Structure formats: structure tokens, C-alpha cells
Amino acid sequence: MTVWPLCPKLWASETLERQQDITLGAIFVALGIAAAWGATSYKGAGGIYPMVLGLLLALFGLFVAFRAVRASSGTERPLMEAPVNLATTVLAGIFFVALVVPLGFYTASFLLMLGLPLALGFRRLPYTVIVGAVFIGIVYLVFSILLEKPLPREWFLTAFGSG
Structure with missing residues (x-):
């Protein structure tokens, strides 16, 4: 059993999970x-x-740690509660990455925003x-107006000769 040196009472009785x-x-x-610190430069x-x-990642990390500290011990949980949903999400991410260049970022993103919830059961x-x-x-x-960062060109702009 691992005992955390800074807080032995908390860590001594906790489960490995x-x-x-x-x-x-x-x-x-x-x-x-x-x-976040690196981005300041x-x-x-x-x-x-x-x-x-970076700040969002830190915030979600705090949430995960805080939730684990407050969780009741003694109950085992499965490694994955919905492996089919995980596989569906990973496949949707792969399709999204594959479609960004031919369709454009906005079109591929919108298709992902429509398709993934439907694939996961949201009706x-x-x-x-x-x-x-x-x-x-x-x-x-954020990207086109505030940051002025180019994203992959939309397919319909190329197909119809716009711009």
C-alpha cells in the first residue's frame, strides 16, 4: 500500500483507483x-x-482530483462504462481528421457536431x-476574426470558384 508522505491519513486508506x-x-x-505559463511568452x-x-486542462485536472478525494471508497468501478461509445467517438475523431482537408474545417466540424451525438444515441x-x-x-x-488564423478552405468555396 502506498502512503503519500504529505497526507498519510488520506492516502493510507484509499484504493488504488x-x-x-x-x-x-x-x-x-x-x-x-x-x-498556460508557456503561452505567456x-x-x-x-x-x-x-x-x-492550458487553464481549462488545469481546471479539469482539479475537478478529477477533487472528485476522487470526495468519492466514497470501497466500490470498484469498471475501466470503461461504455466501450462501444468510446470506440464510436474515436472513429468519429478519425473521420473528422480525414475530412478536414477535403471538406474544410467548418464543414467537417459541423458534420462531427451533427453525427457524433446521433451515433451516441442523442435523438x-x-x-x-x-x-x-x-x-x-x-x-x-475565435480563429478567423480574433486570431486571424487560416483554417483549411471550405470545399464549396473551391467547387463554386468563390474567392
């Missing part, structure tokens, strides 16, 4: 803070996006379309 979750959360916090607005991602198409449109709008504002 809780220890792993706390350690993983701490790693995410450290990586997120390191990424970027010139101009180029560091805003990686800084926000409220109007909500899915609204969330997808809002997401694409936010991505457009």
Missing part, C-alpha cells in the same frame, strides 16, 4: 499550468488560445443543429 485519479488530476493540473494574441486551453436533432451552429460560429469568431 482513487490514488490514480488524484495523481492523474495532479498531472493534468501541472501540464495545464505549464502550457507568445507574441500578440497568439498565446491567448493555448493559454485558455433531438433541432438541439444538435443549434449547438453545432453556435459552436461553428464561436470557432469562426
Whole structure:
């Protein structure tokens, strides 16, 4: 049994799973803070996006660690609760990456935002379309307007000779 030197009472009675979750959360916090700190050296607005991602990673790491500390011990949990959903999500990610260049970032992202919830069992198409449109709008504002970063060209612009 591993005993954490800084907090022996907490770690001595914890299950291995809780220890792993706390350690993983701490790693995410450290990586997120390191990424955010590294982004401060970027010139101009180029560091805003990686800084926000680093801070979000740190926040989610804190959430994982805090949840593990508060969890009741003694109950085992499966490694994966929904392996089919995991495989579906991984395949959707692979298709997304494969479609970004031929279709364009916004089209591939919108298709992912529509297809993945449907593949995972969410059947409220109007909500899915609204969330997808809002997401694409936010991505457009952040990348194309605020950061002025080029994304892969949309297929319909090339097909119809626009711009």
C-alpha cells in the first residue's frame, strides 16, 4: 500500500483507483499550468488560445482530483462504462481528421457536431443543429476574426470558384 508522505491519513486508506485519479488530476493540473505559463511568452494574441486551453486542462485536472478525494471508497468501478461509445467517438475523431482537408474545417466540424451525438444515441436533432451552429460560429469568431488564423478552405468555396 502506498502512503503519500504529505497526507498519510488520506492516502493510507484509499484504493488504488482513487490514488490514480488524484495523481492523474495532479498531472493534468501541472501540464495545464505549464502550457498556460508557456503561452505567456507568445507574441500578440497568439498565446491567448493555448493559454485558455492550458487553464481549462488545469481546471479539469482539479475537478478529477477533487472528485476522487470526495468519492466514497470501497466500490470498484469498471475501466470503461461504455466501450462501444468510446470506440464510436474515436472513429468519429478519425473521420473528422480525414475530412478536414477535403471538406474544410467548418464543414467537417459541423458534420462531427451533427453525427457524433446521433451515433451516441442523442435523438433531438433541432438541439444538435443549434449547438453545432453556435459552436461553428464561436470557432469562426475565435480563429478567423480574433486570431486571424487560416483554417483549411471550405470545399464549396473551391467547387463554386468563390474567392
